[in-house]
Amino acid sequence: MKNILSLVKKAIVLYSLLLFTLSCKKDNSYESRDSFIQLEKEYKNNLEKCSEALDNITNALSIEDFKSLYSEARKQFKFAEPIMAFIDESNYKSLNQPNIIKVTEEDGTNIRTSKPFGFQVLEELIYNPNPDLKQIQKEAKLTSCRVKLLKNNCSLSQLDNHHILWILRDAINRVALKGITGFDSTAAFSSLEDSKNVYQSLKNILFIFETSFTDKALYKQWISEIEKSQKAFEADFNDFDRYTFIKNHTHKTLSLWNKTVTDWKVTFSIKQPLQYNIVSLFDKNTFNITHFTDQEDPTNPAKIALGKQLFNDKKLSDSKTISCASCHQAKLAFTDGKSKSPGIKRNSPTLLYAGLQKGFFYDNRTGGLEGQIVDVVTNPNEFHSSLEKMVAYVKKSPEYPAIFQKIFKQSPSDYNIRMVIASYILSLNPFDSKFDRNISNKENTLTQSEKNGFNIFMGKAKCATCHFAPLFNGTVPVSFRESEMELIGVPESKNKIKPKIDLDLGRFEVFKTENRKYFFKTPTLRNIAKTAPYMHNGVYTTLEEVVDFYNDGGGNGLGFQLEFQTLPFDKLELTSKEKSDLVAFLKTLNDYE
Incomplete structure (x- = not known):
């Protein structure tokens, strides 16, 4: 049965790839494939130079040589990143994965764990205070083998101009939402240099496709903006002004991207997680809602209105005393306080x-x-009911059946009841906070402290390596296909004298996977000032307490010795002012009322 399911999954993937390749109308503005041939040559050249540097690590004798060769390999990897991440996301993620045991849990009978490898693993080994030379050489060889495999099996013959536009936009957003945060350089802190190299790759791609531009002034604007961005990256990691970079450079480049879509006469027929016409990553219209649901029309106002009505209806529960709104009150930012x-x-x-x-x-x-x-609905401690009972109530209601008939042309069912409630929840994305309005150039009211706080959040404090902007939750950019879990070591109380880890085992309780103990999903920080108390057990009552917990090194800082803790390092070493600025920024994520 597993083999059959595996074959079905592979068939679906292959079919999806075929659709993806044929997803857009062909652009006939160019007559040859010369640009794509040149692009493939450049890409393979980057991979070859990357593997050569990695191979040389296996023969190096000093740690300084290791660092120098690793830096060269990483530079070539970053040159290749925009294309690799697009055409082979799986291998890209493997080569760039965090140095954390990877667990895949498809169901209770199919659980796999694998040791990480690649650049982050190699970097942490090389920059370890007590480096293991043999282990470094082993990891370098393993990484090199994968890079060579990609080079020897690479073809860009399936690409067209619309793919080039996707590659450009994904890379721009990846740098803004992950690259400048230190997400994939936790030891060498080379994130800004890495970002500069990615932008150099984008510049090279544009140069190769210069002939695709009808508007030559637009091409020059691209090159000018890329060079300005590269200049901005020439800064100290902790001092880099990420707020200004995203506001004045990322968003400017997205605007140029939209003009290029028009100039290249490209039409997209497949939707992506981010809407195509966006000029800000922090706007109500940034996300394509259909990416997050299987519904065809989740934004239908009638479905949302009906969903809201059912969300507040206590008669859906067996006791007739509990509704969704009982634990998720609008006046408390949809929590219960x-x-x-x-x-x-x-x-x-x-x-x-x-x-x-x-x-x-x-x-x-x-x-x-x-x-x-x-x-x-079925949880004994919540609605304590069943789908059958829920449907029976809705069908007997004097008002609901007619509304369902009007919307769905059918009677209420457990599926369409769930669809409308989901539609309502999917509508709760205002993107109307003080921060959103400022970084999107709708107003200019952020204080310097609040801007500093965002820069600390995205930089020194490493908050954004788990709480990814613009959602500030664990949904990973730029594909937004995975919501991460972390082990941070939440205590059961505020007692720092004799602290104890909270007994809730989190993800472990789902499949009993040993190294998933204490793992919890990364929640959104939007409206965080309204949603106290904090953590899965509500142990902390103020944002200041939460910041202190992270600043002290999470659970390991409290002495728990958690082998799989996922925080980047032991202590953040934030100053009092930095902590104050960080809290000030978090409060700007409250949506206007």
């Missing part, structure tokens, strides 16, 4: 922006909103 909801062992998370993720509940046990609703 309690450490733990009545009858539930975990804190009630906000539903604002909850639809823009790929995993639900603190343990990520459900992959979609519609499935999440089933769990709530």
